[in-house]
Amino acid sequence: MFEIAKAVIIERPRHAAVKDIRLPAVDDESIVVRVHYSAITTGTEIKTWNGRTGKLGGKLWYPLVPGYEEVGEVVYVGPKAQTTSTGETLRVGDRVMANEVRSYPDHCAAWGGQVGLAVKNPTTAGSPFDRPARIPDNVPYPSAAVAYLPAVAKKGIDKAGVREGETVVVIGMGAVGLSAVQLCKLRGARVIAIDKSPWKAKRIEKVADHAIGCDGLLAYEPVADLTGGRMADVVIECSGDSKVVDGLCQLVREGGWEVGDDGGRLHLQGDYPDPISITQYAQWFNRNLRISTSCALKAGDKEAVLHLMAEGKFDATFLYDKEIPVDQAPAEYEELEQNLDRRVKTILRWT
Amino acid sequence: MYEKAKAIVVVKPRCAEVQEIPLPQVDEQSVVVRTTYSGISMGTEMKVWSGLSGHLGGELWYPLIPGYEEVGEVVHVGPKAKKTFAGETLKVGDRVMANELRYFPEHCHAWGGQVGVAVNNPRTSPSPFDWPARIPDNVSYPEAVIAYLATVAEKGINRVQPKPGQTILVIGAGMVGVSWMQLAKLAGCRVIAMEVNRKRCELAARFCDEMIDVHRDDPLARLKQLTNDKMADIIVECSGNAAVVTELHKYLRDGGWAVDEPFGHIHLQGDYPWPVIIQPYQNWFTKNMNISLTCALRPGGKERILQLISEGKFDAKTLLQSPLTVEVPVDESPKAYHMAEESNKDIFKVIFKW
Numbered sequence: 001m002f003e004i005a006k007a008v009i010i011e012r013p014r015h016a017a018v019k020d021i022r023l024p025a026v027d028d029e030s031i032v033v034r035v036h037y038s039a040i041t042t043g044t045e046i047k048t049w050n051g052r053t054g055k056l057g058g059k060l061w062y063p064l065v066p067g068y069e070e071v072g073e074v075v076y077v078g079p080k081a082q083t084t085s086t087g088e089t090l091r092v093g094d095r096v097m098a099n100e101v102r103s104y105p106d107h108c109a110a111w112g113g114q115v116g117l118a119v120k121n122p123t124t125a126g127s128p129f130d131r132p133a134r135i136p137d138n139v140p141y142p143s144a145a146v147a148y149l150p151a152v153a154k155k156g157i158d159k160a161g162v163r164e165g166e167t168v169v170v171i172g173m174g175a176v177g178l179s180a181v182q183l184c185k186l187r188g189a190r191v192i193a194i195d196k197s198p199w200k201a202k203r204i205e206k207v208a209d210h211a212i213g214c215d216g217l218l219a220y221e222p223v224a225d226l227t228g229g230r231m232a233d234v235v236i237e238c239s240g241d242s243k244v245v246d247g248l249c250q251l252v253r254e255g256g257w258e259v260g261d262d263g264g265r266l267h268l269q270g271d272y273p274d275p276i277s278i279t280q281y282a283q284w285f286n287r288n289l290r291i292s293t294s295c296a297l298k299a300g301d302k303e304a305v306l307h308l309m310a311e312g313k314f315d316a317t318f319l320y321d322k323e324i325p326v327d328q329a330p331a332e333y334e335e336l337e338q339n340l341d342r343r344v345k346t347i348l349r350w351t
Numbered sequence: 352m353y354e355k356a357k358a359i360v361v362v363k364p365r366c367a368e369v370q371e372i373p374l375p376q377v378d379e380q381s382v383v384v385r386t387t388y389s390g391i392s393m394g395t396e397m398k399v400w401s402g403l404s405g406h407l408g409g410e411l412w413y414p415l416i417p418g419y420e421e422v423g424e425v426v427h428v429g430p431k432a433k434k435t436f437a438g439e440t441l442k443v444g445d446r447v448m449a450n451e452l453r454y455f456p457e458h459c460h461a462w463g464g465q466v467g468v469a470v471n472n473p474r475t476s477p478s479p480f481d482w483p484a485r486i487p488d489n490v491s492y493p494e495a496v497i498a499y500l501a502t503v504a505e506k507g508i509n510r511v512q513p514k515p516g517q518t519i520l521v522i523g524a525g526m527v528g529v530s531w532m533q534l535a536k537l538a539g540c541r542v543i544a545m546e547v548n549r550k551r552c553e554l555a556a557r558f559c560d561e562m563i564d565v566h567r568d569d570p571l572a573r574l575k576q577l578t579n580d581k582m583a584d585i586i587v588e589c590s591g592n593a594a595v596v597t598e599l600h601k602y603l604r605d606g607g608w609a610v611d612e613p614f615g616h617i618h619l620q621g622d623y624p625w626p627v628i629i630q631p632y633q634n635w636f637t638k639n640m641n642i643s644l645t646c647a648l649r650p651g652g653k654e655r656i657l658q659l660i661s662e663g664k665f666d667a668k669t670l671l672q673s674p675l676t677v678e679v680p681v682d683e684s685p686k687a688y689h690m691a692e693e694s695n696k697d698i699f700k701v702i703f704k705w
Contacts, residue, residue, distance in 0.1 A: 128610075129608065159607075159639070256510075258479065259650050271632065272629075272636075274630075275628050275631075276628070276629040277626050277628050277629075278623075278627040278628075279626040281623040282407055283408065284644055285623075286646050288510070293641070293642070295607075298608075300610060
């Protein structure tokens with residue numbers, strides 16, 4: 001009954017197609033979701049499309065099923081299916097975020113979300129943070145489709161410990177950066193948003209306290225001007241550009257010398273397929289820096305973001321700028337890659 | 352009265368001399384210390400001697416006064432001199448750690464401690480952690496010399512905040528590494544150490560729970576075995592070798608996936624004159640790790656280490672009595688830097704008697 005479904009396949013780097021593929025076996029523990037909308041992640045997913053992601057420790061091969069931002073309607077709940085990570089029992093007809101499906105019989109799952117029927121069970125979605133999350137009634141599917149990357153940003157902000165009154169610099173206004181800006185504002189921080197594309201910086205002007213269109217490597221002077229030379233308490237790097245990382249210590253304030261001052265923090269929110277080189281280490285350790293990294297999201301983060309959307313506190317419409325039918329997806333990867341300076345995200349309509 | 356003093360001057364890279372140099376002016380806020388002992392810091396100080404430190408943002412030039420591990424007797428206390436961090440008023444005759452002096456009229460300070468008369472005042476010792484600390488009566492001068500790098504480790508462990516029972520891998524058994532081992536043991540941690548130099552391994556063996564013999568074992572396989580595949584909760588990099596940093600992710604535990612699941616922590620305790628390369632980043636961030644860096648020490652750190660030595664909880668004596676520690680008169684210091692370098696880490700510490 002749920003054996004085959006339409007999926008976006010990346011057959012080899014730069015070659016996507018829409019095809020029917022074999023699904024993982026649906027067992028007693030499975031939940032099956034009929035996908036209504038998905039989204040293309042312009043960071044990680046584009047890199048699996050253009051081959052820049054690299055080997056992922058031997059776990060990446062082609063053909064692969066990309067993506068992890070898909071939402072839809074529950075069409076099957078096995079008798080032994082797990083609850084959501086917040087303890088809800090799902091029923092047929094529930095609207096959910098489905099996300100990663102980490103196993104397919106004939107394809108690499110990286111990360112398996114661009115599929116018409118998402119089979120979620122302990123084999124395909126083993127971790128608590130992998131489980132589907134129920135979408136509140138007043139959150140439309142397209143918003144829920146793009147709620148995944150705000151949850152990724154939330155895990156990072158929790159890790160970096162952003163506090164009220166702190167000055168936060170967020171670099172890179174893709175979906176993660178746009179989310180980080182909104183979430184840091186909700187925590188009462190003063191937020192400076194930076195993107196090398198002036199168009200992208202301008203989009204977030206109304207939310208951020210300051211939005212600067214410049215390369216992260218050249219952000220020292222504008223940030224110094226805005227902070228009276230003090231610089232940021234926290235820098236959140238969301239551009240994914242490893243070249244930017246080397247200069248980041250300059251954007252973090254001095255500190256870590258006096259009693260009660262633990263110094264500034266840096267959170268690396270990108271995946272960085274190219275090496276990160278810290279060339280002027282003396283400038284880093286003179287700041288007594290704390291650097292944090294985080295990958296993906298935590299259990300409960302999807303629900304937390306959906307809740308913020310339901311309350312009207314998080315504006316999902318910043319996070320996408322185009323909707324197309326899924327059959328047009330193959331050409332869309334290239335379109336996004338070519339136009340990243342004036343594009344954010346494309347939503348795919350499956351039904 | 353305190354206008355000139357003997358000092359070690361690094362005239363140019365690899366060339367130290369003992370010279371009389373003009374001192375910073377002694378004002379009403381100054382505390383003057385006559386140095387009795389100092390030490391060579393085998394990491395940072397050797398790099399300013401050999402020229403490997405680099406420009407330090409334009410703050411390093413020659414001739415320079417190196418060092419920061421000096422102790423001695425207070426010979427002058429200005430009427431407006433500050434109290435110690437512990438709130439004590441210093442008196443003539445007190446025994447103190449003097450440490451960094453960040454100004455000399457004619458020399459670069461990097462960091463000014465190898466001098467016979469240390470003039471401490473707000474200009475030369477601006478930060479609270481720069482101020483002299485009184486040495487308890489039962490702590491010897493040489494013990495107080497080597498206490499300095501223990502305070503550097505103390506700032507690091509205070510940042511990392513390890514919990515009892517956690518496994519800490521300490522890489523590099525120089526003075527900072529051995530101090531980390533002792534402080535981590537005091538914090539109730541299990542300490543596994545790794546060091547290339549065999550003599551330093553022998554010295555460090557008594558301060559850790561297990562030593563990975565990199566000449567005999569594959570270090571990764573050995574750590575895996577020692578931790579039942581979990582790997583280290585915390586890695587403290589004390590070798591100062593940037594190439595080591597690139598490999599660290601392999602030795603760290605996975606974590607940070609479930610709500611409240613602990614994650615690994617890497618603390619970089621070295622100065623790294625060469626670029627630190629993090630790659631492949633995928634192997635770092637998929638462990639959700641934290642990385643921290645600390646520089647120098649924190650206010651109160653000197654007092655805390657001196658207290659631990661005084662209470663017999665931090666063992667400085669074993670380090671001093673080790674055959675890897677040598678004591679020489681300060682006039683022989685120019686040769687001592689060469690000797691330290693040529694020993695290829697067989698010398699753990701050089702102490703100068705003033």
